Amino acid sequence: MPAQARRIALPRAARIGIATAVTGAAFALPLVTTVTAQAHEVPAAPAAKTAPAAKTAPAAPAAPAAPAAAPVADSYKVVGGDTLSKIAAAKNVDGGWQALYEHNRSVIGANPNLIFPGQQLALGAKAAPAAKPAAPAAKPKVSQDAVKPAAPKPAAPATTAAKPAAPAVKPAVQPQTVAAPVATPVVAATSGFVAPLANPKLGTAYGVAGSMWASGHHTGADFVASTGTPLRAIAAGTVVKAGNGGAYGNEVEIKLADGKYAQYAHLSSIGVKVGQTVTVGQQIGLSGATGNVTGPHLHFEVRTGSEYGSDIDPIAYLRAHGVSI
Numbered sequence: 001m002p003a004q005a006r007r008i009a010l011p012r013a014a015r016i017g018i019a020t021a022v023t024g025a026a027f028a029l030p031l032v033t034t035v036t037a038q039a040h041e042v043p044a045a046p047a048a049k050t051a052p053a054a055k056t057a058p059a060a061p062a063a064p065a066a067p068a069a070a071p072v073a074d075s076y077k078v079v080g081g082d083t084l085s086k087i088a089a090a091k092n093v094d095g096g097w098q099a100l101y102e103h104n105r106s107v108i109g110a111n112p113n114l115i116f117p118g119q120q121l122a123l124g125a126k127a128a129p130a131a132k133p134a135a136p137a138a139k140p141k142v143s144q145d146a147v148k149p150a151a152p153k154p155a156a157p158a159t160t161a162a163k164p165a166a167p168a169v170k171p172a173v174q175p176q177t178v179a180a181p182v183a184t185p186v187v188a189a190t191s192g193f194v195a196p197l198a199n200p201k202l203g204t205a206y207g208v209a210g211s212m213w214a215s216g217h218h219t220g221a222d223f224v225a226s227t228g229t230p231l232r233a234i235a236a237g238t239v240v241k242a243g244n245g246g247a248y249g250n251e252v253e254i255k256l257a258d259g260k261y262a263q264y265a266h267l268s269s270i271g272v273k274v275g276q277t278v279t280v281g282q283q284i285g286l287s288g289a290t291g292n293v294t295g296p297h298l299h300f301e302v303r304t305g306s307e308y309g310s311d312i313d314p315i316a317y318l319r320a321h322g323v324s325i
Contacts, residue, residue: 077118080117099124192321196300197229197231202325203224206313229286233280237257242274242276244290250266254284260302260303
């Protein structure tokens with residue numbers, strides 16, 4: 001039979017020592033593990049402080065742009081007796097009185113005839129100087145009979161102008177020739193007076209009030225007349241004016257036998273001269289649109305004196321002398 005294992009009896013002190021050693025080992029193991037884990041935990045380095053961003057110096061304010069120099073236009077100060085036509089001619093304004101008026105419409109207003117002393121007018125662009133150098137002397141005086149009428153402005157489109165032919169469906173018709181205006185035979189009233197033009201048709205009447213006229217009212221009577229309409233002496237008399245009258249354009253003035261004066265303004269051409277004697281109904285020129293006007297017509301005045309401001313009602317005067325208007 002197998003031999004039985006023997007239990008080896010150990011002394012008590014030896015058993016205590018073994019137990020103590022085992023217990024100590026069991027206790028030391030977790031302690032070592034803990035220390036080892038702690039040894040592997042590396043503390044994170046403190047975050048580096050971010051340096052404060054450098055402050056950007058504020059941009060210097062931009063220097064204000066220098067204002068552009070305003071262009072200085074030539075100007076003229078109105079004096080007594082001035083008209084736009086006279087100023088435009090004296091200052092050689094390019095485009096004449098019409099351009100001068102357009103440059104100064106805000107100063108003058110709606111009526112180009114109405115300008116006042118003291119007004120400052122811009123002259124605008126000047127016309128090119130004449131080819132021959134002119135002496136800076138004052139404008140020579142010219143007798144009325146030596147003044148030649150200004151060249152007439154282009155006539156307004158005539159109502160008799162031929163219209164472009166439509167596509168013909170009938171045989172072409174020979175074009176009709178428009179004859180030049182012919183003065184109507186004059187039949188004087190028993191008093192020896194006639195109307196200033198044939199078949200008179202009134203436009204703006206005498207005495208109409210308004211700021212359009214320097215005197216505050218219309219100093220004459222306007223007759224409807226296209227450019228080139230023959231004008232005639234209302235009675236026998238002597239020509240005292242025949243030339244450019246500023247705002248009146250080309251004008252003719254006749255001293256009548258009774259001491260009154262008949263004035264015709266804005267003519268396209270003049271057919272008489274100063275000092276000439278005319279008979280009733282004699283043609284003295286053609287109507288037009290010279291001077292300060294907006295269109296062709298005849299401005300007719302009757303005056304007690306030769307100069308502006310002595311006007312009377314021209315229609316009443318003609319009717320009193322047997323002329324039917």
